Amino acid sequence: MSIGSSDGLLAGLRRPFEGPNTMGNTPGFWLGFVAAVAVLAALPALFGYYAAEIGAVFLAYALLGVSLAFIWGYCGILSFGQVAFFGIGGYAFGVVAINVPTLTGATLGLLAAVAVSTLVAAALGYFMFYGGVRDVYVTILTLVVALVLYTFMGQTAGGEWAIGDARLGGFNGMSGVPDLGIGIGSIGLEIGIVGHYYVTLGALAATYLGLRALVNSRFGYAMVATREDESRTEMFGYNTTFIKFAVFTIGGAIAGLSGVLFTTQNNYIDPSVFGITAAALPVVWASVGGRTSLLGTVGAALAIQFVDYQLALSGSEWALVIIGSLLVFVVLVMPEGVAPRLRDLVVDYRSSEPTPADAPAGTEEVSD
Amino acid sequence: MATPELLNLGFEFVEIFAFIVLATVGLAVIFGMMGIINLAHGEFILVGAYATSFAVAAGLPLAVAMAVGVVATAAFGLVLERLIIRRLYGRLLDSMVVTWGISLVMIQLTRIAFGNTAPGVGIPFGQLPVVDGPVYYLVLAVVAVGVLGGLYALFTWTDFGVRARATMQDEETARSMGVDTDQMYMSTFAIGSGLAGLAGALYAPVMTVTPEYGTSFLVESFVAVVVGGSSVLLGTILASGFLGTVNAAFTNIAGTFMGQVAMLVAAIVAIRLMPDGITGLLSDLREKWGESE
Numbered sequence: 001m002s003i004g005s006s007d008g009l010l011a012g013l014r015r016p017f018e019g020p021n022t023m024g025n026t027p028g029f030w031l032g033f034v035a036a037v038a039v040l041a042a043l044p045a046l047f048g049y050y051a052a053e054i055g056a057v058f059l060a061y062a063l064l065g066v067s068l069a070f071i072w073g074y075c076g077i078l079s080f081g082q083v084a085f086f087g088i089g090g091y092a093f094g095v096v097a098i099n100v101p102t103l104t105g106a107t108l109g110l111l112a113a114v115a116v117s118t119l120v121a122a123a124l125g126y127f128m129f130y131g132g133v134r135d136v137y138v139t140i141l142t143l144v145v146a147l148v149l150y151t152f153m154g155q156t157a158g159g160e161w162a163i164g165d166a167r168l169g170g171f172n173g174m175s176g177v178p179d180l181g182i183g184i185g186s187i188g189l190e191i192g193i194v195g196h197y198y199v200t201l202g203a204l205a206a207t208y209l210g211l212r213a214l215v216n217s218r219f220g221y222a223m224v225a226t227r228e229d230e231s232r233t234e235m236f237g238y239n240t241t242f243i244k245f246a247v248f249t250i251g252g253a254i255a256g257l258s259g260v261l262f263t264t265q266n267n268y269i270d271p272s273v274f275g276i277t278a279a280a281l282p283v284v285w286a287s288v289g290g291r292t293s294l295l296g297t298v299g300a301a302l303a304i305q306f307v308d309y310q311l312a313l314s315g316s317e318w319a320l321v322i323i324g325s326l327l328v329f330v331v332l333v334m335p336e337g338v339a340p341r342l343r344d345l346v347v348d349y350r351s352s353e354p355t356p357a358d359a360p361a362g363t364e365e366v367s368d
Numbered sequence: 369m370a371t372p373e374l375l376n377l378g379f380e381f382v383e384i385f386a387f388i389v390l391a392t393v394g395l396a397v398i399f400g401m402m403g404i405i406n407l408a409h410g411e412f413i414l415v416g417a418y419a420t421s422f423a424v425a426a427g428l429p430l431a432v433a434m435a436v437g438v439v440a441t442a443a444f445g446l447v448l449e450r451l452i453i454r455r456l457y458g459r460l461l462d463s464m465v466v467t468w469g470i471s472l473v474m475i476q477l478t479r480i481a482f483g484n485t486a487p488g489v490g491i492p493f494g495q496l497p498v499v500d501g502p503v504y505y506l507v508l509a510v511v512a513v514g515v516l517g518g519l520y521a522l523f524t525w526t527d528f529g530v531r532a533r534a535t536m537q538d539e540e541t542a543r544s545m546g547v548d549t550d551q552m553y554m555s556t557f558a559i560g561s562g563l564a565g566l567a568g569a570l571y572a573p574v575m576t577v578t579p580e581y582g583t584s585f586l587v588e589s590f591v592a593v594v595v596g597g598s599s600v601l602l603g604t605i606l607a608s609g610f611l612g613t614v615n616a617a618f619t620n621i622a623g624t625f626m627g628q629v630a631m632l633v634a635a636i637v638a639i640r641l642m643p644d645g646i647t648g649l650l651s652d653l654r655e656k657w658g659e660s661e
Binding site: 080143280 | 405455459460461465466469470471472473475476477479583586587590594628629633636639640641643
C-alpha cells in the first residue's frame with residue numbers, strides 16, 4: 001500500500017508499518033505521528049516534573065488499552081479481564097524487586113513480570129481456545145478470572161501472605177515497590193520520574209509500531225480473517241485456534257508490561273486494579289477510540305484518563321457518570337468508535353473534492 | 369454432633385442456592401431469551417433494593433415495600449428498553465459494553481443522589497431454633513422455588529409465554545404469524561428487570577444497601593448464567609445447584625472466602641468442559657441418545 005510518489009528512503013522505512021489493516025498510510029500521517037510523539041516527549045520539559053509523574057500513568061494505561069484493541073479489534077476476542085495481566089505484571093514486579101533490592105532486582109523484576117503475565121495469558125488462552133470456549137463465554141470467563149484475583153488478593157492482608165520480604169497486603173495493597181531500573185547490583189541505570197516517563201512513552205511508541213507491523217503481516221491478515229469468519233478461515237487451512245491463542249498471549253504480555261510501568265510509577269499496587277471498574281476501563285477506551293484503531297484507542301485512553309483526573313482533582317463526583325454516558329453514546333451513535341468515524345468523514349470529504357490526484361491516497365487517510 | 373453439622377451444611381446450601389437462583393433468574397431471562405448481556409443487572413437489583421428500603425422508611429409494611437421494589441424495577445427496565453436496549457438486539461458484545469456504561473452511571477448517580485447507604489430494613493421472622501441462622505433464609509428459598517415454578521408456568525402454559533418464546537426463536541416467522549414482537553421483547557425485558565428487582569427487594573433486609581450493592585450479586589449471577597447455558601429455567605436450577613454445592617462445601621471446610629473462590633474456579637473448569645453450559649451438554653446427550661435409539 002505504499003505510495004510511490006514520495007521519496008524512496010522514507011517510503012522504504014514506512015513500508016513494514018503500512019497496510020490495509022491500519023489507518024494512516026500516507027506521508028502526512030507519519031509527519032503527524034512524529035509530531036505527536038515529539039509533543040508528548042516535550043511535556044516534561046514544558047510542564048515539569050509533575051506532568052511527567054502523572055503523564056507516565058496515562059501512557060501506561062494507553063499501553064494497556066492497545067493490548068486490548070489488538071486482541072479485540074483485530075482478532076475479535078473481547079477480553080474483559082485484560083486488567084488481570086496488568087495486575088499480575090505489577091504484583092510480580094513488586095515481589096521480585098522488593099526481595100532483591102538492587103538494580104538486579106529491578107531488571108529481574110521486569111523480566112519476571114512480563115514472563116509471568118505472558119505465561120498466565122498463554123495458560124488461560126490454551127485452556128479457553130483449545131477447550132472450545134467461544135465468543136461471549138471468553139469475555140465472561142476473562143472477567144471472572146479478574147474477579148477471582150480481586151477476591152483472592154483482597155484477603156491477603158495477613159502476615160502469612162508474604163513472598164520473601166514482599167507482603168501482599170490485602171486490600172491495603174503492596175507498597176514500597178522500587179523504581180524501574182536496569183543493571184546488575186548497584187551498577188546500572190536508575191530510572192527516576194522523568195526517565196520513567198520517557199521509558200513508558202518509548203514502550204508505547206515501540207509497541208504501537210510493532211503491532212502495526214504485525215497486523216499488516218501475513219499473520220495479521222489471518223487474524224482479521226479469523227475475526228471476520230472463523231470457520232471459513234479454518235477451511236482455507238489456517239489454524240485459527242492457534243491464531244487466537246497466540247494473539248491472546250501477546251496481548252497478555254503487553255498488558256503485563258503496562259502493569260509494571262504503572263506499578264513502578266506509583267511504587268504501589270492494590271487489588272482494585274482487578275476490580276470491575278478497572279476491568280471496564282480498557283473496554284471503554286477501545287470502544288470509544290475505535291477498537292480497530294490502535295491509535296484511536298491510545299488517544300481515547302489518554303483523553304478519558306486526563307478528563308477523569310481533572311474531574312477528580314476538582315472534587316467532582318461526576319467522572320463515572322460522564323464516562324459511562326460517553327460509552328453508551330459512542331456505542332449507540334458510532335459503533336465503530338471515534339477514530340474510524342473521523343477517518344470516514346475525511347474520506348468522504350476528500351472524495352467529494354473534484355481533484356482526482358488526491359483520490360488514491362484518500363482511502364487510507366486518517367486525521368488523528 | 370453429626371446431625372447439627374449436617375443440618376448446618378444443609379442450611380448453608382439452601383441459603384446459597386436461593387441466593388444464586390434469585391440473583392440469576394432475571395439475568396437468565398434477558399440473556400437466554402433475548403441475547404442481551406445485561407452488565408447493569410446488579411444495578412437493576414440495586415433499584416429494587418433502594419425502592420424497598422425507601423418504601424419501608426416511608427412506613428409501608430415490608431411485603432408491600434417489596435412489591436414496590438419489584439414494580440419500580442420493572443418500570444425502570446421498561447423505560448431503559450425503549451430508550452436504549454432495543455437498539456442492541458443481535459449485537460451481543462455491544463450490549464455488554466453499553467449496559468456496562470449504564471451500570472457505571474447508575475452506581476455513581478445513586479451515590480450522588482442518596483449518599484452512601486439507604487435506610488436499613490430489619491430482618492423479619494427471628495432466628496431458627498436448631499441451626500445458626502434466621503428463618504428468613506428459608507423464606508427466601510421458598511420464594512426462589514416459587515419464582516422458578518411461576519416462570520415455568522408463565523412460559524409454557526400461557527399464551528404470552530408461547531408468543532414470547534416464538535419471538536425469541538424466530539422473530540420473522542413470529543411476526544408473520546401476527547405476534548407483536550416489539551412488544552414481546554419489551555415485556556420480556558420488563559419481566560427480567562422485575563425479577564432483578566425482586567432479588568434486590570428480598571435481600572434488602574439481609575445485606576447493607578449501598579451503591580455497590582449490585583456488584584455483590586453480579587459475579588454469582590454471571591457465573592450461573594454461563595454455567596447454566598441457554599436454556600433459562602433448567603440451566604438456572606442446575607447451575608445454582610452445582611455452584612451452591614461447591615460453595616457450601618468449601619465454605620464449611622475453609623470459610624466464606626474459600627467457598628467463593630472454589631465456586632469461581634469450579635465455574636471456570638465447568639465452562640472449559642462444557643462450552644455451551646450444562647444445558648448445552650444435556651441437549652448434546654439427548655441428541656446422541658436419540659440417534660442410537
